[in-house]
Amino acid sequence: MTALPTRKLEAFRYADIAALASVWSELAQPERILVSAQQRLQRIWLPNDEEVQVRRVEMTLAANASAHIFALNNASRYGRIELDVSLHDGADFALDAANVGAGNSTLEIVTIVRHLGVASTSRQTVRSVLGGTATGSYMGKVAVARDAQQTDSVQSVKAMLLDRGATANAKPELEIYADDVKCAHGATVGELDKEQLFYAAARGLDPASARALLLDGFVGGLWERIEGDDLGIANLARSALRAVA
Amino acid sequence: MLRIENLHATVAGKPILNGLTLSIPAGEVHALMGPNGAGKSTLAYVLGGRPSYEVTDGSATFDGQDLLALEPHERAAAGLFLGFQYPVEIPGVSYLQFLRESLNSQRRARGEAELSGAEFIRLAKAQAATLGMDADMLKRPVNVGFSGGERKRAEMVQMGIMNPRLAVLDETDSGLDIDALRSVGAGINSIMRAPAKAVLLITHYQRLLDYVAPDRVHVLTEGRITRSGGPELAHQLEREGYVEAAA
Numbered sequence: 001m002t003a004l005p006t007r008k009l010e011a012f013r014y015a016d017i018a019a020l021a022s023v024w025s026e027l028a029q030p031e032r033i034l035v036s037a038q039q040r041l042q043r044i045w046l047p048n049d050e051e052v053q054v055r056r057v058e059m060t061l062a063a064n065a066s067a068h069i070f071a072l073n074n075a076s077r078y079g080r081i082e083l084d085v086s087l088h089d090g091a092d093f094a095l096d097a098a099n100v101g102a103g104n105s106t107l108e109i110v111t112i113v114r115h116l117g118v119a120s121t122s123r124q125t126v127r128s129v130l131g132g133t134a135t136g137s138y139m140g141k142v143a144v145a146r147d148a149q150q151t152d153s154v155q156s157v158k159a160m161l162l163d164r165g166a167t168a169n170a171k172p173e174l175e176i177y178a179d180d181v182k183c184a185h186g187a188t189v190g191e192l193d194k195e196q197l198f199y200a201a202a203r204g205l206d207p208a209s210a211r212a213l214l215l216d217g218f219v220g221g222l223w224e225r226i227e228g229d230d231l232g233i234a235n236l237a238r239s240a241l242r243a244v245a
Numbered sequence: 246m247l248r249i250e251n252l253h254a255t256v257a258g259k260p261i262l263n264g265l266t267l268s269i270p271a272g273e274v275h276a277l278m279g280p281n282g283a284g285k286s287t288l289a290y291v292l293g294g295r296p297s298y299e300v301t302d303g304s305a306t307f308d309g310q311d312l313l314a315l316e317p318h319e320r321a322a323a324g325l326f327l328g329f330q331y332p333v334e335i336p337g338v339s340y341l342q343f344l345r346e347s348l349n350s351q352r353r354a355r356g357e358a359e360l361s362g363a364e365f366i367r368l369a370k371a372q373a374a375t376l377g378m379d380a381d382m383l384k385r386p387v388n389v390g391f392s393g394g395e396r397k398r399a400e401m402v403q404m405g406i407m408n409p410r411l412a413v414l415d416e417t418d419s420g421l422d423i424d425a426l427r428s429v430g431a432g433i434n435s436i437m438r439a440p441a442k443a444v445l446l447i448t449h450y451q452r453l454l455d456y457v458a459p460d461r462v463h464v465l466t467e468g469r470i471t472r473s474g475g476p477e478l479a480h481q482l483e484r485e486g487y488v489e490a491a492a
Contacts, residue, residue: 193333194296195333196333196334196335198293198295198296198317199329199332199333199335200335200343201294201317201318202294202317202321202327202329203321203343203347203403203407204318204322204347204350204351204354204407205346206318206350206354207316209346209350213335213338213342213343214335214338216338217335217336217337217338217386218337219337220337221337
């Protein structure tokens with residue numbers, strides 16, 4: 001079995017290794033998902049009640065396949081979502097994910113998106129809401145191979161810190177060997193807007209409800225692209241936000 | 246209904262209100278006019294309870310209740326509506342969601358039953374129609390992409406939905422074209438002209454007062470009321486300017 005990673009490895013730099021050790025034997029081998037040519041896949045990854053939740057997935061998208069992942073990462077102690085995605089000609093990958101953490105939790109989303117074929121596209125949107133002394137991280141590498149011309153990739157990473165002790169890490173990383181590509185990335189870390197809070201209070205919203213509503217506005221857009229009317233993740237995210245607000 | 250006595254307030258340590266005294270009985274609309282920097286908006290924010298606006302002396306009561314002791318959301322639940330000069334954008338939150346949650350938060354605080362989604366939408370549509378606003382705009386995020394005039398109209402729709410007893414309207418007329426001014430004025434009259442309600446209308450100009458006839462007009466200069474009179478005072482100010490009229 002593969003040895004437990006250490007924090008010397010870049011991908012585990014912010015990890016809670018002790019928590020990881022408790023589940024490592026079950027997940028040293030990542031789950032493998034193959035999306036065949038022309039096929040479309042949508043997955044919604046809901047959290048469970050475990051205090052440590054780690055998900056490691058290797059995904060391959062064949063030509064013109066598409067995959068859209070929605071994920072809520074809010075384990076009470078340690079939550080990690082690790083994705084290694086390979087995209088062939090014309091494949092399209094999207095990730096919409098939220099870290100919602102309170103207490104002393106460590107939450108991370110670590111992705112590698114490999115653009116291997118021509119004209120593949122990827123979009124990753126991550127929103128973190130962190131209270132207490134929680135740490136939320138996104139480390140996302142986009143690797144564009146030499147022949148992967150017309151790659152189009154976007155990473156948008158935003159974090160909201162609710163308390164002084166909370167930490168957000170954002171590390172978009174680009175490794176590009178082709179010359180005709182578009183790779184955009186943006187990262188922000190902020191706090192709830194005082195003007196918005198006062199406006200909501202002036203309309204009668206109590207402080208906790210006002211914070212929850214603003215946080216819902218910050219995160220809620222992630223779930224708008226879900227196909228079908230599966231609102232489970234939106235409702236779970238809303239109650240998780242209410243709990244940290 | 247609103248009684249302000251000897252109110253002193255500072256913003257970031259700087260004195261802005263310097264002994265302001267003003268009373269508005271139920272059933273009346275009072276206009277507050279004055280030059281830039283006189284403290285008009287500060288008064289509105291102090292009455293609304295905005296953080297960092299510090300009251301250093303004096304009192305403000307609303308139907309005998311100490312307004313300044315209440316949190317901002319408690320003031321709203323008590324029946325105060327603050328109309329913003331610059332209504333705030335809230336991306337990702339629809340007007341319908343924002344107003345329904347706000348109204349229900351107020352109703353909970355007053356021990357009243359919450360409105361269902363259907364009841365609320367009926368109320369919101371009716372109020373939007375009164376103000377001549379397309380109800381579909383309420384599906385959009387709060388004030389995002391709204392023009393200045395649309396924001397002010399939306400403020401009045403909010404006031405109609407909240408149905409307050411006391412409205413403090415901070416330059417609700419700024420940035421409005423003639424048609425919007427007329428419908429905002431009509432909205433203030435239809436929502437707030439009632440024996441048990443009162444309005445403090447903060448404005449720079451006479452023109453809103455052509456649509457909402459004030460019972461009293463006050464001039465605010467350097468943080469205190471320097472002159473009060475009937476509606477004719479607004480016309481005099483418009484003719485002569487603040488400096489001459491205050492003299």
